[in-house]
Amino acid sequence: GAVVSQHPSWVICKSGTSVKIECRSLDFQATTMFWYRQFPKQSLMLMATSNEGSKATYEQGVEKDKFLINHASLTLSTLTVTSAHPEDSSFYICSAPGWRGENIQYFGAGTRLSVL
Amino acid sequence: DAKTTQPPSMDCAEGRAANLPCNHSTISGNEYVYWYRQIHSQGPQYIIHGLKNNETNEMASLIITEDRKSSTLILPHATLRDTAVYYCIVAISGGYQKVTFGTGTKLQVIP
Numbered sequence: 001g002a003v004v005s006q007h008p009s010w011v012i013c014k015s016g017t018s019v020k021i022e023c024r025s026l027d028f029q030a031t032t033m034f035w036y037r038q039f040p041k042q043s044l045m046l047m048a049t050s051n052e053g054s055k056a057t058y059e060q061g062v063e064k065d066k067f068l069i070n071h072a073s074l075t076l077s078t079l080t081v082t083s084a085h086p087e088d089s090s091f092y093i094c095s096a097p098g099w100r101g102e103n104i105q106y107f108g109a110g111t112r113l114s115v116l
Numbered sequence: 117d118a119k120t121t122q123p124p125s126m127d128c129a130e131g132r133a134a135n136l137p138c139n140h141s142t143i144s145g146n147e148y149v150y151w152y153r154q155i156h157s158q159g160p161q162y163i164i165h166g167l168k169n170n171e172t173n174e175m176a177s178l179i180i181t182e183d184r185k186s187s188t189l190i191l192p193h194a195t196l197r198d199t200a201v202y203y204c205i206v207a208i209s210g211g212y213q214k215v216t217f218g219t220g221t222k223l224q225v226i227p
Binding site: 004006031032034036043044045046049091093095097101102103104105106107108109110112 | 148150152154157158159160161162165203207208209210212213214215216217218219220
């Protein structure tokens with residue numbers, strides 16, 4: 001089956017620093033990946049669509065300069081939270097649609113970000 | 117994506133069938149019904165999807181009403197490991213379409 005790896009699983013950083021989260025498709029190519037954010041006891045909120053070789057598409061209300069997305073290869077997308085603040089503390093999850101064209105999403109295990 | 121409505125929570129006795137309902141009355145003709153689940157502090161996991169026919173795989177069965185306005189996910193013999201939030205989503209199949217999550221149903225399997 002399709003496997004999506006996300007790293008790191010947990011990160012603690014100081015306020016004002018930047019944090020990079022990686023999302024890799026291990027056994028398939030993903031020209032498109034998605035990034036979600038999830039606050040405690042809430043559902044997943046789609047942040048942006050990551051497109052290989054082109055700019056990401058951000059959902060309304062998501063600051064593109066705050067959440068930098070780079071999709072430089074067919075198997076890797078990165079999300080950088082720039083100048084992180086405590087309100088950015090959340091669970092970040094990536095997904096990639098599988099190769100069979102059925103729009104089945106395969107999710108990473110998530111990254112828990114805590115900003116002190 | 118069309119909106120879905122699910123009960124916020126359900127309990128099920130271990131070993132019994134868990135039947136999770138979902139209403140999607142505004143579903144379009146080219147939209148499929150997808151089910152995912154999220155175990156606490158993990159990424160969501162795909163379970164099953166269908167267009168209009170009932171579907172079954174090793175994890176669950178999906179029953180879609182004839183008018184396609186509602187569906188039921190069935191876990192035939194629930195175990196404690198099935199405790200999770202279950203999300204019903206309607207989306208277009210094919211291509212790389214974004215998926216929007218609703219609030220889901222928190223299923224608690226009770227020993």
